[in-house]
Every structure is written in structure tokens, then in C-alpha cells.
Amino acid sequence: MHGTPRAVATVAASTALLAAVHAVTPAGPHEWHVVHVVAEKLYVVPLLLAAGTLKLSWSLFVSLAVPSLWLNHALRDWPADPMLRLEQGGQAFSLAVIGVTATLLFERWRRASAQIQVAHEETLACLVGALELREPETAGHSRRVAAYSVLLADELGIRSASECAALTRAAVLHDIGKIGVPDRILLEEGRLSDGDWAVIRRHPEIGATLVGDLSWLRSTRELILSHHERWDGHGYPRGLAGEEIPFGARIFAVADAFDALTSRRPYHEPIPLEAATERIALDRGLAFDAAVVDAFLRVPTARWNAARAASQRSHLHHGGSEAAEAW
Ligand SMILES: [Fe+2]
Ligand SMILES: [Fe+2]
Secondary structure (H helix, E strand, O other): OOOOHHHHHHHHHHHHHHHHHHHHOOOOOOOOHHHHHHHHHOOHHHHHHHHHHOOHHHHHHHHHHHHHHHHHHHHHOOOOOHHHHHHHHHHHHHHHHHHHHHHHHHHHHHHHHHHHHHHHHHHHHHHHHHHHHHOHHHOOHHHHHHHHHHHHHHHOOOOOHHHHHHHHHHHHHOOHHHHHOOHHHHOOOOOOOHHHHHHHOOHHHHHHHHHHOOHHHHHHHHHHHOOOOOOOOOOOOOOOOHHHOOHHHHHHHHHHHHHHHHOOEOOEOOOOHHHHHHHHHHOEOOOEOHHHHHHHHHOOHHHHHHHHHHHHHHHHHOOOOOOOOOO
């Protein structure tokens, strides 16, 4: 709502309403005098609304305009008594001070929030960078899975900014638990033993534990923990089935598989988009939620290609390689 036309309209409407009530109720004692007095006190409301919802310059303008409006009204009944004049002038001045102070405080709070946001994004990039340093083959995978997940979420009608942010963060971090897998297994190019696979299958739990300690990433914890669950209950680590699996995890299970199929791996070449789509369709209602697969099938090929290209551009911008992942 910050700085939107709706916020401007709300401030303008509340100011106009107050000024109108103030103007139609006479200043002297009368039946409706209480309304007049209350209206006078309520002039702080548009000031605080402006400070909380308008851009800095607009809010400062309101901080001067509202006291001027108030003073204009007072001048029409300007008292002869110098003390009363001082009181009227003082009230207009107080309104201006309240408006400017609230504007500056809200601005400081907004800047601090933006800095925290930047710090979060940098921490996220640092965590993913740590994984990519250990296993360069996975470079780009996390960002592609995030881009595909956002596309799927959009197709499934998930529009809430906070839900999309949690989904993107979880998708970017979904394999972060591989940090806890020993190099001997993580970097192995040959066949892995059953014991090695058991170690690799611990990566959702390691990842969930890792992010669970960061309060701002807590919303991603369940999604990371559940990204290898299957709709039919044969996934890991908890063997959840159907709607027991968080919706976000069902979304990026499809995105993860799609990227795995269409990217180069040590044991297979990337398969064409159409063939990957067919493979995912075969797992509808088995590995994957049917609703997510249906959404996946509705997205045109051009949008997948665009999402892939955009995620690779942002990855190269961050200085990584373009190779794909192993698991
Ligand atoms: Fe994984
Ligand atoms: Fe993955």
C-alpha cells in the first residue's frame, strides 16, 4: 500500500472528511460542539496515515498542508484574546511537528527494513554459494528450480507475496543439506553404494536443521525437509503421502525433477523438453501431485525456456558456472 494511489486517496479522503465536519460545526458552544472539538483532535489521523503509507515528499507535504487547513479554519474565527490566538497557532504548529516527526520515523523504519531485506538476500546467496563451491556440478540447479517453482506457483494461482517469497527461498535452498554430505560421496562420479545413497538421503534433514536455526528462514524449513517426499508415500525422509506433504514441496518436487531431466548429469545427457514433460506426466498421481502436474502441463514451452534463460543470466551475473546437478 506504500505510496500507492489507494494510499493517497485514503489520506485525501480522511483529510477532506475531517475538514468538512470541522467546517459545518460552528466553533462556539452549541448542541454539536462536541463533534467540532473531536474533529479538531482527529487532525492527527491523516498525518499518521500519510507518514505510514505515503512516500517521504508526499508525507512532508501533508505534514504542512493539514496544519494549514486547520489554521485556515481557525482564522475564520480568529479570537481577539492574544492567549487564545497563541493556543490556536500552537495547535497548528504541534500538528506540523507530529506530522514531520512521524514521517521521519517511518522513513527510518522503512530504510532499516530494506537493509534487513538486503542482508537476508546476501545471506541466502552466501549459503547457496557455499554449496556451489563444494559441488560446482550443482551450480545453477537451485536457481532454475526456484524459477520453475515460481512459474508453477503462478499457474496454480499462488499470488501472495509472502507465500511466493517463502517458496523461492526454499527452492533456492532445497539442496543446501548436501553441505553435510562428505566429499567422497558428493563428488563421486561412478556408481554409489546403497550406504552412500543412505547418506545422500539425509540431505533434506540436514538442510532443514541448518535453516531452522535462522528465524527469518523458518518458513522454508518444512518445505526443505519435504522436497523428496512422493505423493504415493514412497519418498523420504518421513514417507509422507498426498496432502500431508506441504503444497510448496509438492510444487518444487516437479520443478526439481524437470530440471534434473533437462540438465546434464554424470550419468545422462539432458533430454528434450517434450520428453521430460512426458516423463513427468507419467508420474502424475504417483511421485507428483496431479494438480501440480496438470498446472505443469498447461505452461507453454516458451515460458519454461524463458525462466531457464533468466535464471542462468542471474546466475552468471553472480559469477558461477552453468553445469547441472547430480541429484
Ligand atoms: Fe534434493
Ligand atoms: Fe535438487
